[in-house]
Amino acid sequence: MPLSPNVAKLKPSATIAVSTLAKQLAAEGRDILNLSAGEPDFDTPAHIREAAIRGLGEGRTRYTPPAGLPELRKTIAARLAERAGRSIPWEGIVVTAGAKQALFNAIFSLFGPGDEVMIAAPYWTTYPDLATLARAEPREVFGDEANGFKISPGHLDAAASDATRGLIINSPSNPTGAVYRREELSAIAEWCRDRDVWLISDEIYRNIHFGEGPASGLLELDPGCLPPFVLVDGASKSFAMTGWRIGFSYADPRISKTFTALQSQITSNAATPSQVAALAAYSDLAASEAAVAQMGAAFQRRRDLVCRRMRELLPDVPFIEPEGAFYVFFRVDGLFGNGVDSATSWCSRLLEEEGVALVPGAAFGDDRWVRLSYATSDEILESALQRIASMVGAASASA
Numbered sequence: 001m002p003l004s005p006n007v008a009k010l011k012p013s014a015t016i017a018v019s020t021l022a023k024q025l026a027a028e029g030r031d032i033l034n035l036s037a038g039e040p041d042f043d044t045p046a047h048i049r050e051a052a053i054r055g056l057g058e059g060r061t062r063y064t065p066p067a068g069l070p071e072l073r074k075t076i077a078a079r080l081a082e083r084a085g086r087s088i089p090w091e092g093i094v095v096t097a098g099a100k101q102a103l104f105n106a107i108f109s110l111f112g113p114g115d116e117v118m119i120a121a122p123y124w125t126t127y128p129d130l131a132t133l134a135r136a137e138p139r140e141v142f143g144d145e146a147n148g149f150k151i152s153p154g155h156l157d158a159a160a161s162d163a164t165r166g167l168i169i170n171s172p173s174n175p176t177g178a179v180y181r182r183e184e185l186s187a188i189a190e191w192c193r194d195r196d197v198w199l200i201s202d203e204i205y206r207n208i209h210f211g212e213g214p215a216s217g218l219l220e221l222d223p224g225c226l227p228p229f230v231l232v233d234g235a236s237k238s239f240a241m242t243g244w245r246i247g248f249s250y251a252d253p254r255i256s257k258t259f260t261a262l263q264s265q266i267t268s269n270a271a272t273p274s275q276v277a278a279l280a281a282y283s284d285l286a287a288s289e290a291a292v293a294q295m296g297a298a299f300q301r302r303r304d305l306v307c308r309r310m311r312e313l314l315p316d317v318p319f320i321e322p323e324g325a326f327y328v329f330f331r332v333d334g335l336f337g338n339g340v341d342s343a344t345s346w347c348s349r350l351l352e353e354e355g356v357a358l359v360p361g362a363a364f365g366d367d368r369w370v371r372l373s374y375a376t377s378d379e380i381l382e383s384a385l386q387r388i389a390s391m392v393g394a395a396s397a398s399a
């Protein structure tokens with residue numbers, strides 16, 4: 001039986017596929033070092049877990065309104081208002097089952113057949129697939145490698161067409177770890193404003209930033225330079241809450257009504273106990289800020305470790321020095337040969353020969369690159385880098 005054209009181009013998430021294979025090989029007894037994960041390796045902070053348990057005891061197990069518990073939406077709006085320095089209407093917040101659903105709500109509601117959606121590349125693997133599900137056309141826009149692939153109005157001018165309706169950016173970036181500075185974001189926002197292009201800004205890694213304070217986002221910009229926009233964020237990465245499935249979007253309340261209606265037909269509301277947990281994450285500021293700072297310090301130490309060891313062990317392998325998130329993106333086309341002609345085949349060989357799982361750049365729009373996640377222990381990172389160096393050394397010795 002043929003399936004609907006809705007899913008004609010649908011494929012499973014490439015990053016989840018690698019991670020699942022690595023876990024399966026480990027379960028079969030192989031010695032696997034899994035550096036493919038897209039999630040913090042920390043437990044959810046205790047005050048958040050305890051709030052959920054208390055909520056269960058109090059019977060908070062029923063449906064909530066589709067857009068989420070009003071007290072959670074108001075609390076998130078208050079956090080955004082502190083950042084923006086102006087009031088943020090809580091009716092613009094929609095709580096979702098992970099940031100992924102916020103992105104789906106936005107992309108599916110805003111774009112459709114005939115629309116082009118520009119995506120800053122290398123991109124998180126899901127964006128083009130969501131655009132395709134909406135039957136819009138994803139169009140990748142690469143910035144310059146020397147600038148961490150960050151895009152600027154010049155790149156957008158070159159890629160835009162009359163059909164361009166949207167742009168998706170992500171800072172700090174998965175997979176590159178690049179972070180847009182406020183002026184860079186402003187220039188992009190103004191470009192979108194002047195052309196009436198929707199800007200979707202995925203700020204899910206905002207708190208994992210190795211500079212001063214959280215990374216800049218849309219709300220720190222002068223409101224006058226803002227185009228129509230949707231800000232996407234959530235609890236998954238900031239508070240090590242990936243399995244709880246809590247994200248949110250913030251947009252004009254009139255647009256948020258449509259997101260809510262869409263969600264009311266698909267999942268109703270994000271899981272109620274998870275919303276209760278998220279309320280603690282966003283309202284118990286002292287405990288949450290301490291947890292975020294502690295995890296951030298660990299990520300920064302690991303970032304430093306990986307970059308230092310990459311320079312020592314793999315001096316000829318270019319990589320982007322990450323300023324946020326928990327990934328290092330490095331370039332392997334200089335290592336091709338001996339039947340390896342893509343990052344995909346390079347990663348397969350690495351997994352087979354050395355038991356190290358990384359994600360090939362095909363998942364992010366450029367299969368000359370590889371993503372290493374350092375959301376794991378220092379010991380595993382050290383062993384993995386030694387194994388990578390061993391495969392690279394053996395390949396160059398036999399060349």
Ligand SMILES: Cc1ncc(COP(=O)(O)O)c(C=O)c1O
Pocket residue numbers: 038097098099100101124170174202204234235236237242245246247
């Ligand atoms: C850039 C980016 N956006 C969104 C998500 C999805 O987050 P969530 O788990 O909250 O759906 C991820 C997850 O890996 C991500 O890397």
